[in-house]
Amino acid sequence: MTKNILLLAHLDEFGDGLPKAAWEALGAAIELAKELNASLSIGLIGGDVKAAADSLANAEAHRLLAVAGPEFVQPRYASDLLAADGLCRAVSPDLVLAPATSRFLRALPGLAHRLKGRVDTHITSVQVIDGALCATRWFYRQRIEGVFQRDTRPWILLLDSGCHEPFCGPAGKANVEEIAVALPAEAQRTTIAGIRAPKSDSQTIRPDAAMLFVAGAGWTKKQPDGKSHPEQAETLILDFLRASGASLGGSKSLVDQSGENQAVLGFMTHLNQVGQTGATPRHPKGLSTCCHGEEPHVVGWRFINERRAINLDPNCGWARGKADVLYVADAFQVMAKVNELLKKP
Amino acid sequence: MSNGYHIVVCGSIVPDPLQTLEPIETFAGPALKNEMLLPAVLDPWAGHALYEAANLASHAPGSKVWLVSLGAKAKLQQVMMTIAQKVSFELIPIDGPAGGFTDAHATAAVLAEAIQSIAGLDRSRLLLFGGWESASRGAGVTMQLIGERLGILDQFQGVDQLTVQPDGSFEILERIEGGRHQVSLCQGASVLFGWATGNLPEPRNNPQIGMANMRAIMPALQRAKTTAPVADAMRYRSASPPKQQRQTRIVKNLSADEIAQEIVAWIEKA
Numbered sequence: 347m348t349k350n351i352l353l354l355a356h357l358d359e360f361g362d363g364l365p366k367a368a369w370e371a372l373g374a375a376i377e378l379a380k381e382l383n384a385s386l387s388i389g390l391i392g393g394d395v396k397a398a399a400d401s402l403a404n405a406e407a408h409r410l411l412a413v414a415g416p417e418f419v420q421p422r423y424a425s426d427l428l429a430a431d432g433l434c435r436a437v438s439p440d441l442v443l444a445p446a447t448s449r450f451l452r453a454l455p456g457l458a459h460r461l462k463g464r465v466d467t468h469i470t471s472v473q474v475i476d477g478a479l480c481a482t483r484w485f486y487r488q489r490i491e492g493v494f495q496r497d498t499r500p501w502i503l504l505l506d507s508g509c510h511e512p513f514c515g516p517a518g519k520a521n522v523e524e525i526a527v528a529l530p531a532e533a534q535r536t537t538i539a540g541i542r543a544p545k546s547d548s549q550t551i552r553p554d555a556a557m558l559f560v561a562g563a564g565w566t567k568k569q570p571d572g573k574s575h576p577e578q579a580e581t582l583i584l585d586f587l588r589a590s591g592a593s594l595g596g597s598k599s600l601v602d603q604s605g606e607n608q609a610v611l612g613f614m615t616h617l618n619q620v621g622q623t624g625a626t627p628r629h630p631k632g633l634s635t636c637c638h639g640e641e642p643h644v645v646g647w648r649f650i651n652e653r654r655a656i657n658l659d660p661n662c663g664w665a666r667g668k669a670d671v672l673y674v675a676d677a678f679q680v681m682a683k684v685n686e687l688l689k690k691p
Numbered sequence: 692m693s694n695g696y697h698i699v700v701c702g703s704i705v706p707d708p709l710q711t712l713e714p715i716e717t718f719a720g721p722a723l724k725n726e727m728l729l730p731a732v733l734d735p736w737a738g739h740a741l742y743e744a745a746n747l748a749s750h751a752p753g754s755k756v757w758l759v760s761l762g763a764k765a766k767l768q769q770v771m772m773t774i775a776q777k778v779s780f781e782l783i784p785i786d787g788p789a790g791g792f793t794d795a796h797a798t799a800a801v802l803a804e805a806i807q808s809i810a811g812l813d814r815s816r817l818l819l820f821g822g823w824e825s826a827s828r829g830a831g832v833t834m835q836l837i838g839e840r841l842g843i844l845d846q847f848q849g850v851d852q853l854t855v856q857p858d859g860s861f862e863i864l865e866r867i868e869g870g871r872h873q874v875s876l877c878q879g880a881s882v883l884f885g886w887a888t889g890n891l892p893e894p895r896n897n898p899q900i901g902m903a904n905m906r907a908i909m910p911a912l913q914r915a916k917t918t919a920p921v922a923d924a925m926r927y928r929s930a931s932p933p934k935q936q937r938q939t940r941i942v943k944n945l946s947a948d949e950i951a952q953e954i955v956a957w958i959e960k961a
Contacts, residue, residue, distance in 0.1 A: 365868075421867075421873065422875070423835075423844070423845065423846040423847070424844045424845065424846075447868065448848070448849060448865070448866065448867040448868055448873075449867075451831055451848060452835070452846065452847070452848045452849075452865075453835075455831070455832035455835035455836055456835045456836070456838065456839045456846070458796075458832070458836070459835075459836050459839035459840070460839065464796060464925075465796075465832050466830070466832075467830060467831045467832060468829065468831070475928065480928060484829070485791040485792065485827070485828060485829065485930065486706075486712050486791045486826065486827055486829070487826050487829055489712050489932060489933075490712060490714050490721075490791070490930055490931065490932055491929075491930070491931060491932070491933060492721065492792070492927055492929065492930040493927070493928040493929045493930075494925060494926060494927045494928060495925075495926050495928065496924060496925050496926075497924035498924060532844055533844055535844070535845055535877060535878040535879075536845050536875050536876065536877045536878075537875065537876050538873060538874070538875050538876075539862070539874040539875065539876050540873075540874050541867065541871050541872065541873055541874065542864065542871065542872045542873075542874050543869070543870070543871040543872070544870070544871075549869075549870060550870070551869060551870025552869075553868065553869055557958060590958060602892075616851070616887070616888035617851075617866065617870045618870070619888070622708045622826060623708070623735040623736070623826060623888075631957070631958070633954065633958075640709070641708075641709070641711075642708040642709060648933070652957075653937070654954065654957065656950070660941055660943060664939065665939050665941055666939070667936040667937045667938070667939055668937060668939070669937060669939050670937055670938075670939065670940065671939070671940045671942060672939055672940070672941045672942065673942045673945070673950045673953075673954075674941065674942065674943045675942075675945070675947060675950050676947065679947035680947045680950050680951055680954070681951075682947075683947050683948055683950075683951030683952075684951040684954050684955055686951075687951055687952065687955045688955060688958075
């Protein structure tokens with residue numbers, strides 16, 4: 347029986363708050379603690395955790411602990427692992443919930459080994475079924491959904507963002523128990539030099555956008571005049587992204603072209619790739635263009651609610667129950683008109 | 692680096708992404724229908740890791756690449772016929788289940804044991820490569836668990852670029868949220884890299900490399916140890932494909948103008 351739940355969170359990259367995924371994981375943890383009648387503790391990792399701790403003052407936590415200090419500001423496997431280990435040993439939880447951020451996805455699997463526990467990631471829900479704690483996640487890249495349970499404790503679950511309502515409560519004054527963790531020299535062999543990001547006006551990946559716009563390889567193929575027009579495609583796509591605020595995704599065949607010396611869209615990288623071997627973003631709407639909608643690509647659309655596609659082939663994959671609307675049309679013509687309309691005041 | 696690196700790549704096999712996957716119940720838990728009949732490929736992220744390993748080894752004289760792979764022996768042999776033509780490596784095969792429903796902890800234990808038993812492996816020069824996730828389980832934990840068992844404290848996940856600096860240290864680009872990269876500097880081996888896509892295209896087939904590889908791969912496959920990872924009380928309540936099938940409205944007879952108006956109205960609808 348689960349009696350002791352620990353929610354782990356780290357400060358966001360600005361160092362004063364928590365990432366959105368942490369608030370969602372906290373919402374799930376509070377709900378689960380109530381259902382199981384379990385004690386909830388919160389453990390924070392970061393530089394100066396005071397402001398973040400105060401924002402959690404009314405989060406119904408039995409204990410609020412932190413591993414804090416300048417050496418815990420940077421997302422680094424060894425230091426994050428030691429910090430999380432210190433928090434877990436102070437609480438001895440049966441169940442550890444944490445947001446599936448890149449920082450925790452890197453470090454917390456190692457924690458499971460050190461605690462002789464078990465870890466599972468990309469959890470979309472945690473529920474009690476017939477008295478047993480069960481987790482749900484996708485297997486085979488969003489193609490099979492599984493519900494499972496484990497007996498080994500502690501059980502560490504990293505919850506995907508966008509799967510639970512975030513906790514929302516007033517700030518207050520929190521009493522934080524600071525846990526002292528010493529970092530040996532071998533845990534400091536890695537230093538973080540910074541973050542490399544595209545210039546703000548060319549950042550095409552926008553996780554919080556209302557819409558995903560996917561470009562397929564058709565944008566770089568020969569058009570009715572017998573020539574390919576990648577420059578025109580770039581202009582149309584970038585104009586649409588600017589006007590709509592959409593996030594840009596690409597099919598594997600398109601992003602792979604840059605390595606094969608074919609006509610490419612300069613702003614499209616592997617980071618944009620959506621599908622079985624790419625990302626599975628979460629957006630309310632998605633518009634696919636010049637992409638056939640085959641299964642390996644469409645599994646990346648698992649969490650896109652409303653889907654529309656523009657393709658010249660009326661028998662493409664989108665037509666087979668994978669999109670709500672398929673427009674059989676030339677995407678070059680349609681997107682030019684869409685951009686004109688979006689630019690109108 | 693004068694002595695080069697000892698690069699161990701962990702990579703499993705997965706069903707070809709174009710195949711339809713249908714889960715079935717077995718006495719051991721869920722599995723894929725006709726799993727042994729499905730054509731298999733090297734896991735895409737493990738493939739990137741292998742190509743990056745070979746590229747790094749080619750620039751560091753004295754380096755050696757091993758590929759440690761857990762999977763059904765017959766499937767491994769099938770996949771190696773292709774992969775062996777890409778880059779040079781020594782295969783350490785382990786005959787056992789590699790499906791998406793196998794517990795990552797048990798898999799990590801088997802792989803770590805295999806790595807520890809590699810003759811002549813210099814841990815002070817060890818770079819442990821693998822995919823940051825897989826196209827089967829997609830757990831994203833196996834590499835870290837292996838790293839912990841091998842005592843590797845410098846671990847990186849979602850790696851897209853590894854650059855060896857003039858002083859022998861590494862600059863690593865890891866994927867983080869929002870389409871960005873975190874840049875890390877690490878003093879040197881031993882290090883674990885869970886690769887995302889990297890920057891290299893898939894190498895072309897080279898029959899000469901293939902023949903050289905296969906001379907060692909076939910005997911290694913014959914000697915492969917059979918293992919059955921302990922499931923460790925992980926029990927599945929269900930495993931099912933998504934049932935949602937959309938009623939697609941196919942619009943054929945509208946002009947570009949009309950379609951654009953419909954799309955813009957849809958975009959602007961809250």
